[in-house]
Amino acid sequence: MSVADSIRDRVGSDSDPNDGAGSGLKLATLLTYLFLYGPILVVVLMSFDAGRYGLRWDFTTEWYASLATRSDLIGSLWLSIQIGIVVMIISTVLAVVAAFGLSRFDWPKRKGPIATYLIFVPLTLPIIIYGIGLFVFFTQLGIGRGFFPIVVGHVLYTLPFATLVVGAGVIDLDRSLEEAAMDLGADPLTTFREVTLPALMPNIVAAALFSFTLSFDEFLISFFVSGGGAVPLPVRIWGMVRADIEPEVYAISVVVLLISIVIAAMATRLRRF
């Protein structure tokens, strides 16, 4: 290695041609992105394809046009949005409360970690187990399937994610701001409203957006507890894919992907890396 090279190393430049990313590494990275986005691109292509699978591609927008006539799909889309909004509100409020509970207060030794684990158990157990359990639970209660069981399932499913996002903000929060407010005469409630809440707002909004998109895309829990006229869009799409005769499935999927990608992109930007 030349003197120039070692100087460049020492000032921390990344432009060293010998030690920079090899072309193999760049190629592998590129291929991974292709792997991640290829199938999404395929869905978009298929939604504009008049024929079926294969390399032949004839442009058409007829599937999007026929979406407008599918009242079942539009009804399910609207239902998924409604469920998503209700779940988002409940989950975010609970997440803010739980995040403070987990990170702020002096727990008796050992109880703090137990509370943390309890909240995060739903992240570990298979979702299918929870979906089936919830189905059995609501059947036993005589409530059966429908809007309420779906909302309950989605709240429990999104809550750990939302709590993590808000909790990260609570941990990062500069407590001297709150102390300064208190020193200046603000009571705890005013401090929370005027200082803590605004500082946490990016995390809270991100948690809300994540909760919405998780609920909007959730399939397995809905699969077991939906019914009685309340069929969310992913369950409807599942039926279309299983039947394999409805080409509109790609068009409605593009609509779903657009909604989730826009919301996920907004939420990821809000979150600090």
Added chain:
Amino acid sequence: MSSQDDVAADAVRPQPTPETGTLRERVLEWADSEVFKGAISLGPVLLLLTVFYAVPVALLLIYSIFVEDPFASGLTFEHFGRFIDVSAITSLQFSELSYVRLLGRSIGIAVIVTVLSLVISYPITYYLGQHAPERWKIALVMLVIIPFWTSYLIRTYAWIPILSNNGFINSALTTVGLPSLPLLNNYIGSIIGLVYVFVPFTILPLYASMEGLDSSLIEAARDLGASRWEAFREVVFPLTLPGALAGGVFVFIKTAAAYVTPSLLGGTSGRMYAQVIETQFGTAFNWNFGAALAVILVVVVLGTIWIAARWGIDVKGSRGLGGGGL
């Protein structure tokens, strides 16, 4: 912040002005006790978790040990006995152990998917963590995260037009005169779909490890004459292994319980364990046996996490990234 600081802050904090009202003052005073704070902040959440999470899951455990209706019929182990057929084991008729074999295949597929996810994750995370230009880094990481937040159902069935007999890959192969490959409705379809759906779970924790890796260690190894591969093997790999294992365990437990992907892409040879659980509730109407199969899956998942924890793998770390980091 510690309670001593709270006390100190209280001492210098001016008292609330009287016109805020006595109710408000009483509320504030009450709200100052730690017990109240803990109860009010986590109470509702823990109650919700108990009623709507713990009870439904416990209900499955209860169903699994009753002949039929819980508490209205006798206790039994027959449902677990149907899973682990002792007579089939003693008579060495292992082909009769269809449920055990299915669980074994699911675990096997989960191992393959985990290994493939890790292999795919290393180059991209090494590039993103160590070589990506600073100003593109956040955008590139976001590009990995975003598909993760879109419907896995749609991202899974997107593979059907790619893998099917008249799909993109096989159309391309036959166009150039090669024989077509059976990629869909078998275990290959399951594996490809599962890697695709779960690879972000290994990419994200591994990226965190790669990002935190001090690049001067790699430079030092290279200055001392190590080849790129040797530097990776001796420096990068051991230092990023915890992140890789944490993500790997998570992919494993997710894959072992997969339902959607094998149902859409797996056919018969790619059939997985969670599918027979669903069958018991969806079409066979044998809730008790289905519950027993579900309990066995939970034991496998919790057992995996327990073993991982004993090996010092921080599964919670990957959850932090897998959940909040997404």
